[in-house]
Amino acid sequence: MRELTFTAAAREALTEEMARDPSIFVVGEGIGQRGGNFNTTSGLYDLYGPMRLRDTPIVERGFIGMCTGAAMTGTRPIVDFMFVDFILDAMGELINQVAKIQYMSSGRLKMPLILRGSIGITGASATHHSGSYFPMFVNIPGFRVVVPTNAYDAKGLFKTALRGDDPVIFLEHKSLLNSKAQVPEEEYFIPFGQAAVVREGSAATVVAVGSMVRKALEACDALAAEGIAIEVIDPRTLAPLDIPTILASVHKTGRLLIMDETFQPCGIGAEIAAQVVAQGFDDLDAPIMRLNGVYTPTPYSPPLEAAVIPNPTQVLQAIRDLLAE
Amino acid sequence: MNYLALYRQMLEIRRTEEHLAKAHQAGMIPGACHTYVGQEAIATGVCAHLTHDDAVFSTHRGHGHALAKGVPPREVMAELFGRVTGCSRGRGGSMHLFAPEVGMMGTSGIVGPCILQATGAGYSARLLNKGTVGVAFFGDGASNNGAFHEGLNLAAIWDLPVIFVCENNLYATEVPFSYATRNTDMAERASTYGMNAVSVDGNDVLAVYAAAGEGIRRARAGEGPTFLDCKTYRTRAHAEGMPSLGTYRTQEELDAWKARDPITTYRAHLVSEGIASEDEFAQIEREVVAMVEESFEFAKSSPYPDPATVAEHVYSDG
Structure with a gap:
């Protein structure tokens, strides 16, 4: 193709x-x-x-x-x-x-x-x-x-x-x-409100938004080498938000981390966490965790800019922290 | 030229507004009520040229525009009473009147957006070759908002079929236009964007009718937008429950404008010109009063919306 x-x-x-x-x-x-x-x-x-x-x-x-x-x-x-x-x-x-x-x-x-x-x-x-x-x-x-x-x-x-x-x-x-x-030549449509399970796994669920999907997948490659299988979900649309797919994954894994480059307060991670707690509390084996960009305006200088977005080390560590809970 | 139709339309607005004012005083309107009393000639003179396919966008003082565009008084009244039979099905109130089936594309509680939206209706008209126009009604208060300048510029550079109708009633709520604006020549301000701009006596329905007719003819012919600077005055308060004079205007000024009331002066003109008789006016008065009273009873006896429907229509699928 x-x-x-x-x-x-x-x-x-x-x-x-x-x-x-x-x-x-x-x-x-x-x-x-x-x-x-x-x-x-x-x-x-x-x-x-x-x-x-x-x-x-x-x-x-x-x-x-x-x-x-x-x-x-x-x-x-x-x-x-x-x-x-x-x-x-x-x-x-x-x-x-x-x-x-x-x-x-x-x-x-x-x-x-x-x-x-x-x-x-x-x-x-x-x-x-x-x-x-x-x-x-x-x-x-x-x-x-x-x-x-x-x-x-x-x-x-x-x-x-x-x-x-x-x-x-x-x-x-x-x-x-x-x-x-x-991308196929044939016409296709992707409906709104349908998340993609972009990687299957059983040890934990990572919901990653936007640019964090690729970073999450890279971290999961590293963990797979250790025999740890992480499930990664890309919501694709945030309104409507496909909570059932996330709940089904958490039912299987018992652990949830939400990664999003944007600010943490009142963010999409807060919304997902609240809904999972309300509807999937009994499935959780650990606190829900979030990894976000730093709560600050975006600076220009490359070392500063790099410091505001989650880097591969932080992404990997966040998943390890969740697994250790 | 149907002189009596213009008279009837102005009277319908006036009597509807008077009923609404009384209803507000009686506590029958749960929210705000901004009346159009004193400005009836403008909506009437402009909308007389429009069909249901032409799109009108308005602002918080929009009852008169909705009525002149063809929304039945019963639906306007019911909307202010918060009833399901209202033109917005009880979701809007005084400042949010929607009746797209007659081309009333909405009034807004925010001053300015109607100018941009009418420009967009002009864009649709051109793209689809519809031959229709977009019309924005707004006050002098909107003319210091960015939307005024942005909308006029876009309509001008793209030669869009849009009529900008400024109802300059001298006050933005209670802030005088002369205080808020160094250059108080509204038509001159509009003309700097490179469009046809005309000043007109907004209390003279025939003058508004003529100026709007020419602007709309130009727009439909592809000759671009027109700005109408209609000088007028609202003779009631900014909103019901507020003082009509307040700290911002004098009894003398109010009396002088009441003496130039658009309905009584037009009636006197038609009589003196021999165009209509007092008998005809009396007949129209009886018919309009009966219709408005029937509308009032309809609104008062209409049911409220079902609370179970509160989240319907957030999205297009229901």
Whole structure:
């Protein structure tokens, strides 16, 4: 089977859906002829033209508010925001309008608006180009929050986002954009709310989010050499969150560690832990543990940047600590 | 030109608002109530040109826009009473009126977003070649918000079919426009974004009707957005339960604007021009009052929403 990068797979989903549905259009800074800062739209301008690949001024609140109105009136806008940090200017539009309009209109309006772009700490991007922020979006009723971790999932989840009627925050970790995976030629969809068990094991369960999936798998390779089999779960979507798959794994392993680059307080790990305690308390043989990035703005200097995200030694140690409980 | 239809629409808004004000005083409205009294000519003059396919977006003072766009008074009243028969099924109240079936795409408790959303409706209209327009109603208070500048700029650079209707009633809640803005020429501010911008007497329904008609004609013809600077005044308080004068305006000012009431001045104009007779006005008055009273009874006797439905419609699948 052919291999595609994460970005190429997501772009393939986009171009397939744009060919199929003339109501889809993309807005963003440099997403027209330039093809996007991360090549998210390269080649599409020549196919679909300026109305559907719409370069914007630097006005995140403005174009997100505009796309909100467009989504209410028969089109399917995609905001290609480049860095998630940039759409913090539009939080009022997102939380007060985008997330609430289906509810406020008692379901008579739909909100097929996709916001997609990069997240994550890597490459000395410093504090205004390194955010992830997905726990904030998960906290708000109305959003779908998608965090794909490989090319196959990126395409299947993006296709699902493009066919749905809910607002989707589609977050692409910068460290994964050039990673390759096998992607079939045939059309496929990955439903929201369906976690992937990316590695099977019995000694403990690791739920890893975004960039932590790859790090968790590397640590598990090292432990496998010692005869320890760890189960790794990638939730893929954080809203909806597939708790049953996590509960089933904890039922088998009795131990749970949640790894997430974003901040620990009120984070996705806290939510997963609370739900597992409430529904799977009797299965637990050890306290639930979490491994997160350091609770600080993201610094620039490489040694400082490296110090805020969990490194391979810390990941391995966190799993060993859990096993020792 | 249906002169009496404009009159009837303004009167429907006025009588509905008066009923709502009384209901608020009687404790029948559990939340806020921002009336449109004094500004009726604007929604009426603009919406007379619109079909249900045109999309209206509004702000917290939106009852008049919903009514003029075709939401029945009974559904507006029921919404404020928190009933399941309300236009938002009891999920919205005074500041969140939704009736997409007639192109009332929502009012908002936040000042400004309607400007951006109407711009988006204009984008949809162009992309899908619908021939429709997006219309934003907002007050002078919104004109100092980033959404105003961002929305006007986007509509201008992309020549979108959007009508920006600023209802300049001189006060943002109780902060004077003249205090909040160095350049108080609203049309000039809008025109700096490179769009057609017109100042109009917002208490003269025929003037609003003419200016809106030209703007909407331009928009439908692909000639880009228009900004209407409608000078007006709300003669009641910012919200029911607040003082109508407060610390920010004088009795003399209020009286001067009441003397320019859009409904009574229009009626006098139609009589003096021989366009309509007092008998016709009396007939309209009877019909509107009867309809509003029936709407009030409907709202009052409607059931509340079932609490079991509280989490429905958060997502599109129910």
